[in-house]
Amino acid sequence: MMATMSGIDIPEGASTRAGLYVHVPFCSSICPYCDFAVTLAGEARRAQWERALLDEAVMYADCGFDFDTVYFGGGTPSALKIDRLTRVVGGLREKLQIDPEAQVFIEVNPEDVSPETARAWRDLGFSSVSVGVQALNDVSLGILGRRHTAEQARRSVESLLEAGFDTVSIDLIFGLPGQARSDWEGQLREGVGLGVQHLSCYQLTFHEGTVFGKRREAGLMTEMGEAPQAELFAITHEVLGTRGFEGYEVSNFALPGHRSTHNLKYWTGAPYLGLGPGAHSFDGVCKRWWNRSKVRLWQRDIDQGRRPVEGEESLTDKQRALETLMLGMRTADGVDLAWLEKRFQTDVIGPNADTLRDLEARGLISRRADRIAPTPAGMAVADALSRAFRIEGD
Ligand code: SF4
Known part of the structure; x- marks a missing residue:
């Protein structure tokens, strides 16, 4: 079904x-x-x-x-x-x-x-x-x-x-x-x-x-x-x-x-539907789309019986894995890397072993078993932190 x-x-x-x-x-x-x-x-x-x-x-x-x-x-x-x-x-x-x-x-x-x-x-x-x-x-x-x-x-x-x-x-x-x-x-x-x-x-x-x-x-x-x-x-x-x-x-x-x-x-990668001008949606699997942001154009599409979608993209498993990792680095709960590897069939820990050691040594992340989370110092540089990771073939 x-x-x-x-x-x-x-x-x-x-x-x-x-x-x-x-x-x-x-x-x-x-x-x-x-x-x-x-x-x-x-x-x-x-x-x-x-x-x-x-x-x-x-x-x-x-x-x-x-x-x-x-x-x-x-x-x-x-x-x-x-x-x-x-x-x-x-x-x-x-x-x-x-x-x-x-x-x-x-x-x-x-x-x-x-x-x-x-x-x-x-x-x-x-x-x-x-x-x-x-x-x-x-x-x-x-x-x-x-x-x-x-x-x-x-x-x-x-x-x-x-x-x-x-x-x-x-x-x-x-x-x-x-x-x-x-x-x-x-x-x-x-x-x-x-x-x-x-x-x-x-x-x-x-x-x-x-x-x-x-x-x-x-x-x-x-x-x-x-x-x-x-x-x-x-x-x-x-x-x-x-x-x-x-x-x-x-x-x-x-x-x-x-x-x-x-x-x-x-x-956390859950699905959401956005209605209204400029609203974004995600199907919870791989597809994202976004509405026209100009109210007039958004309304014209609807009046003509079309969904007012301006653009859409499909993400690969590797892109989803990287995105989940990046978003996780903005939250106190962080990410379970073993779960991430299993969920997206992607090697995450191997290619990032040195990065993980380095970030931990600098006090930017904490690591408990396979779960990593940003420390308050890491959260202060969350954007840079999330860019530090790579996933082969992304
Ligand atoms: S114009 Fe001001 S009140 Fe309106 S959304 Fe922007 S920040 Fe908020």
């Missing part, structure tokens, strides 16, 4: 417990550092998105996956009116096989949160919420071009905690130009003090084509150097670690029982 997914047969026995990602491409203003597929649009365009999204879901109705996580990301899902969100959630549950007990996540911005909206999202079945706090002082928020104040951010977290979500998470950004160690440390302490169960801490990136990217090119802004960035990263692990938060992924910290089950799917 095989299930068909986007023209690909999923072998019997492959996991069909999948994650569903829904991209909401709308924001109330565009932040100067943001390179996501987002747009400013009024209610008419949002209504078109709603219809097209549900039509896209119909195109995957027989995909064979049953979803045990659903994630509304963006963009700004909280910028959708409650009645629209209600119709989208209901429509997806009707058209796709979503476990009634699925964990359902939503990203929200502080300016959209009130005790009433928080309760409405909770009543709609969202179990976890992630707030785009970004900074807990108004100077940093001003630099980041955010519309909310630090006080609004604090109040939004309070309302969400009161509404009774299983997990309330906050996003914080570090590495702002000239940011002092004490400033970041203070924000981390305050973030924890708000009573949240999860934090995502991202390093500010100057993406090409964004306002920040252009300012950097024009010499008007300077990116923080590698050494101070590494220091702020180390402080993050230290401050959160001593307060019981496990750094289970490079940017993610959770109290026990509050890891993001949806994001874990991306890092």
